[in-house]
Amino acid sequence: MPVSASALRDIFGAAFTTDPAECLAYGYDNSRRQAQPDAVVFPTAHEQVVELVRACRATHTPLVARGRGTNTTGATVPEAGGVIASFERMNRIVRIDVDDRLAVVEPGVLNGDLQTALAAHGFFWPPDPTSSPYCTVGGNLACNAAGPRAVKYGSCRENTLGLRAVAGTGEEFRCGVNTTKGAVGYDLTRLLIGAEGTLAIITEATLKLTPKPAAKTTLSASYTDVAAATAAVTRIMAQPVVPCALEFMDGEALRLARAHAGAVIPNAGALLIVETDGEPSDLPHAIAALAIAARGAGLIELHTAADAHEAETLWAARRALSPALRTISNDKINEDVVVPVSRLPELIDALRGIVKKHAIPIVNFGHAGNGNIHVNLLPRDAAELARAQTALPEVFRGVIALGGTLSGEHGIGLAKRDFLADALDPAALALMRRIKTQFDPDGILNPGKLLPPA
Ligand SMILES: Cc1cc2nc3c(=O)[nH]c(=O)nc-3n(C[C@H](O)[C@H](O)[C@H](O)COP(=O)(O)OP(=O)(O)OC[C@H]3O[C@@H](n4cnc5c(N)ncnc54)[C@H](O)[C@@H]3O)c2cc1C
Incomplete structure (x- = not known):
């Protein structure tokens, strides 16, 4: 291996492995591709990442950052061998600052753990991949991950203020702002978001927080066919009330979802889940506007979830779809x-x-x-x-x-x-x-x- 075990020991002490059996577990991701890294290191501090990148550059060693390997595209598979930097131990929430609506986190924090910590302060971070309990903020940023809420609240790019990172040159830098406005120079923060760890390794992120809405209502709209449902999507998005989720399932997806959740999923050609959030007093107006847009040719039934439990059953069925496809x-x-x-x-x-x-x-x-x-x-x-x-x-x-x-x-x-x-x-x-x-x-x-x- 180009970067020596003794160099890694100098940087990480015992927090690395070159044991092929242990390395094997870090050579795959959710794409089901696999390649063998030469070493896996477990950074806990920014300074270690700086030294690591410099050591890899000096020896031309490939270096792949890894959160939890849940990406679907082979983005963490070390095709060229080299070192995997697994951020699972660099997982502190450094600071939650409610006055300035921001949180400073290390890259290995799990999205779900962050949301739990923020909820205690009445806030959330909008990116909500279905894999939230298992994926890291670093992985989210590098993929520009998102989920159902993006339709109203945006993806990582819209919800990140600044980053600390180490470029492939070995240079360490901070970019972005701590404020909700900023017009100073090129936007390196947005450039690194979605770069899949090919430009720099992220060692800290300053995230923009959003207050948790006080109330939410979930509608389900079933249609005779896919064309009717997608036409309704266009009508919904063309009116002023932006839903906080607008999800689509075709007839085959509904069949799988019914197997998971039972009768709460209708037997139809297609389904939309339409959700709206805000102050309780504003919701009736929002629901009425969304319902008008959802109605049209091919609508079978428009149903408002009776309570949070019914809404959660619908969402659980939606979340179960991806794994169910493996059947x-x-x-x-x-x-x-x-x-x-x-x-x-x-x-x-x-x-x-x-x-x-x-x-x-x-x-x-x-x-x-x-x-x-x-x-x-x-x-x-x-x-x-x-x-x-x-x-x-x-x-x-x-x-x-x-x-x-x-x-x-x-x-x-x-x-x-x-x-x-x-x-x-x-x-x-x-x-x-x-x-x-x-x-x-x-x-x-x-x-x-x-x-x-x-
Ligand atoms: C069941 C399931 C459901 C999913 N649902 C969604 C969904 O709804 N929405 C969605 O967007 N995605 C979804 N995904 C995909 C995946 O969870 C996301 O892409 C997630 O952001 C990956 O996070 P991770 O921690 O696993 O990162 P990894 O898979 O480990 O890495 C992903 C990329 O990030 C880079 N990276 C990791 N850490 C750093 C760092 N510190 N600095 C620089 N680069 C870094 C890696 O090199 C790689 O390129 C789903 C996956 C599964 C398995």
């Missing part, structure tokens, strides 16, 4: 494409055409208010897997033709890297490559991820 296919291909909401009906039509042509099962659900649909191709045998892989570029081309993009929240990693050139302006891609060179001239940080080979 159909061990090789599911889970994409998270995005199109402008007005193009959702065309997207669903195009997907129908593609799956019919290639004869593969497909289940669609997702964050319809953002036009972000999880397209799940579900091959059940080798022949279907080969056909699904042929279909995938057609899915991406269809999305791009509709003015959409490849990923809304999961990122690029290895899985979508080779499609990036189709999604980006060539001049923009060339600028990205030059930015990468500025931050990481020797290409040690998460090599092979996000940018396609030149």
Whole structure:
């Protein structure tokens, strides 16, 4: 291994391993890809990360930051070997400052633990991936993760004020602000968010907090078919009351959800979960506005959840969908494409055409208010897997033709890297490559991820 065990011992004491059996456990992620790292280190302080990056740069050793490996794109798989920096022990909430509505955290804090700590102060941090109990804030930032709430509150990029980080050059820096406004220089904070650990390693984040709304109401709207539901999404997003969640499930997703949650999930062609939050006195007006927009051709039933328990049952069924897909296919291909909401009906039509042509099962659900649909191709045998892989570029081309993009929240990693050139302006891609060179001239940080080979 280029960076020596004795150099790692100098930085981390006993908090590292080169034991191949222990390293094996850090070489995979939720993409189910696997590669063997040479060493795994467990930083607990910013200074250790600075020394680590410098040692890796001096020896041209690949260095991959890792939260909890829940990403779906192979973004933490150390294809080129080298060192995995697992942030599981750098997990302190440094400060919660309610007066200035911010929290300062280390990258290994679990999203769910942060939300619990913030709730005690009456606040939350909006990014809410379904994996919240198991994924880290560092991983969230590096993927620009989000969830149902993004339709109203935004993703990591809209909810992060500043970062402390170490570039691939070994330079340490702070960027961003502690204030809710700032117009000073290039926005390095937003650049690092979504960079998948390819530009710099994040060692601290200053997060923007939002007060917890006092009340919430959940509606479910069932439709005869997908076209009716997606047309309703467009109507809902075209009126002034922004829901705090607008989720979509197609008929096949509903069948799976019913198996999990029973009769609370209707037997229909498609379903929308529409949620609104705010002051209790404002909710009746918001619900009325959303209900008017949800009504239209193809509506079967519009139902208001009677209480928090009924709403939670609906959400639990929605959350169970992703794991439930494994009961159909061990090789599911889970994409998270995005199109402008007005193009959702065309997207669903195009997907129908593609799956019919290639004869593969497909289940669609997702964050319809953002036009972000999880397209799940579900091959059940080798022949279907080969056909699904042929279909995938057609899915991406269809999305791009509709003015959409490849990923809304999961990122690029290895899985979508080779499609990036189709999604980006060539001049923009060339600028990205030059930015990468500025931050990481020797290409040690998460090599092979996000940018396609030149
Ligand atoms: C059941 C399930 C449901 C999910 N639902 C959602 C969802 O609703 N929305 C969503 O957005 N995602 C979802 N995901 C995907 C995943 O949970 C997110 O991408 C999450 O942000 C990854 O966090 P992690 O801690 O596991 O990061 P990892 O997977 O370990 O790493 C992800 C990326 O972050 C980089 N990274 C990690 N730490 C740092 C650091 N300190 N500095 C720089 N780079 C770093 C890694 O190098 C890698 O590129 C889901 C995953 C699962 C398994």
